[in-house]
Amino acid sequence: MLKRTRTCGQLRLSDAGKKVVLAGWAHSYRDHGNLVFIDLRDREGLTQLVFDPEIQPQAHELARTVRCEWVIAARGVVRPRGEGLENPKLATGQVEVVVGEFEILNKAKTPPFEIELVKGQAEKTNEEFRLANRYIDLRRPEMQQKLRVRHRAAKITRDYFDQLGFWEIETPMLAKSTPEGARDFLVPSRLHGNSFYALPQSPQLFKQILMVGGVEKYFQIVRCFRDEDPRADRQAEFTQIDVEMSFADTDDVIGVNENLVAKIFKEILDVDVATPMRRMSYDEAVADYGVDRPDLRFDMKLKDISAIARQSDFKVFKSVLEGGGIVKGVCAPGGGRYTRSDIEKTLTDFVADYGAKGLAWCKVRRENDELSLAGGTSKFFSPDLQRQLIERFEAKDNDLLLLVADTEQIANKALAPLRCKLAGELKLYDPGSFEFVWIVDFPLFEWNEGEGRYDSLHHPFTAPVPEDLGKLETDPAGIRSQAYDIVVNGSEIGGGSIRIHQPPVQQKVFDLLNISREQAEQRFGFFLKALEYGAPPHGGIAFGLDRLVMLLTGTDNIRDVIAFPKTQRGQCLLTDAPSEVDQKQLDELNLRAQRHSHTTRQGPDPQEQRPQPNDA
RNA sequence: GGGGCCGUAGCUCAAUUGGUUAGAGCAUCGGACUGUCGAUCCGAAGGUUGAGGGUUCGAGUCCCUUCGGCCUCGCCA
DSSP: OOOOOOOOOTOOGGTTOOOOEEEEEEEEEESSSEEEEEEETTTTEEEEEEEEETTTTTHHHHHHHHHOOOOOEEEEEEEEEOTOOOOSSSSTTTTTEEEEEEEEOOOOOOOSOOOOSTTOOOSSSSSSHHHHTTTHHTTTTHHHHHHHHHHHHHHHHHHHHTTOOEEEEEOOSSOOOOSSSOOOOEOSSSTTTTOEEEOOOOOOOOOOOHHHOOOOEEEEEEEEEOOSOBBTTTTSSEEEEEEEEESSHHHHHHHHHHHHHHHHHHHHOOOOOSSSEEEHHHHHHHHHHSSSOOOOOOOOOOEOOOHTTTSSHHHHHHHHHHHOOEEEEEEEEEEGSHHHHIOOOOOOHHHTTTTTTOOOEEEEETTEEEEESSSSGGGGHHHHHHHHHHHHTTTTTTTTTEEEEHHHHHHHHHHHHHHHHHHHHHTTOOOOOOOEEEEOBSSSSSOOOOOEEEEESSTTTTTTGGGGHHHHOOOOOGBBEEEEEEETEEEEEEEEEEEEOOOHHHHHHHHHHHOHHHHHHHHHHHOOOOOHHTTTOOOOOOEHHHHHHHHHHTTTTTGGGSSSSSTTOOBBBBBBBOOOOHHHHHHTTTTOOOOOOTSOOOOGGGGSSSSSSEEO
């Protein structure tokens, strides 16, 4: 086998005259009868091979048989291309390799779709197909670029933490199920009948126990599993950069980790991220943006206009306000271009998805040098109230006011995505820019109406702000936590907290979460015990590596940054997982498959109707 | 569990109000060609319109069911 000496992205004019060996895939071929050209591709680039029958008749004959995606190797001499023959589209376009010795390393079937060099082409191919033939899809330069960025982000992370004295420590994949939070993936135990491991939703308790174990500085790039429905930015199986530090407070954790983020953006994108990053309280984020992960690339703050709406003649507003709701809205600069049908159909349907029962609107217009409202619900507002609304939103001519009257929760839930949608459509920001913010001062608990108890906003191990400890008995909802999320462009890429390290505080929190002593003992007993043996104050964070790489590569599809992702229904189209298993495997695990009607294969094949001993 | 969009040749897409034998580009196969680089030129082959059922003289098109993909609500401490 010819051993390659150079890559296909490497050769330049200065290499002219050198003897080289290249290997790769035949990207395309151009057969002129006499001269044959093959563009040879490896992951570094493309180099043109020339086969001249007058120089090497055998190599030329062989080259004529080559087809796309055959794996080939060639030895030859680097030659400057003649004048006018350069290809400015290729980094190696100034030269070509005149082949003397040629070898076909492997033939290939015609690929099911073409491997395009042009960015954006991958999206044009049916994704189902790309996933089923991932090995072809991954040959596209744009996919390889994403894999490369992912690798580099991981490499920078490892080097960064190593230099700061953090140790990368692995934690178990076969772990204990903790029913809080997301649904667990369960793994049956063969040696312990009727018992199950759970795949970790995160290494949370292990990393805290590592702190109790005196490790002091831990990190891990680790796979986590949550059995919930996927989304465009969410897979059941995902990767975290997991970090934990002892004797650290919020500023320590934020400082170490924002510097990592800045380093990654600088080294990969050459983007300068200003540190320390901006911080914003949870309350401010929710009030101004309706969510705890605001996109700060554009302004468009939400405004509570309940006080103004109360004075209007609009019955819908008044009845919502009387019922304890609010009227909140957003001003879309230049939104006057939306037609009445855009608003009353498209935008109203949009907010309806989030539970909003309607969307009130007014357009802002200038008449005789005076701004006023027109259309929609403007008629319910007196000229003075109109002036107040315009002032409140700092609205300009041709803006659009959109108002939701509902509970505060629903109004925010609807307006936050509406704000982002409008800003995107109205092109109010540079999509290539990045705005970082730490969200801090989260409430420790949120009230769960349905269950009649408090839920942790983050998780039950998050420490309260020390000054608020007194409220544990009196005002649990008013307790702030020492939690922090890092948000970029409206995407939460990481979050963490200072943890509770004192058993009595942990116990009190469990009480408020309505977790009984018995339950706590059964689920977290091992952890509570560890806390009693000298747990240092500690805290940490976890980043979503997938989302980070999505931002770095400019994709909004998480499957693009995962080599072998799963579909919306959790299937791997390449390997066909999940699949049924042999009865023998089930027997060994003492498991029986329960075949409900909805899981039984359809299709009345009488052969399939053999007795099922497992039928319930 | 709910809502929405989509499925036509290997790939990307067409196909008038339901109307003749479902077309085109690329890819594939055969041929021609000394400088191409999205090679070009000539020719060929390529289809259970995701599947099943229905309405109709007639269905890619309309209706129902179903499979699959994507987006989304719920869910994701």
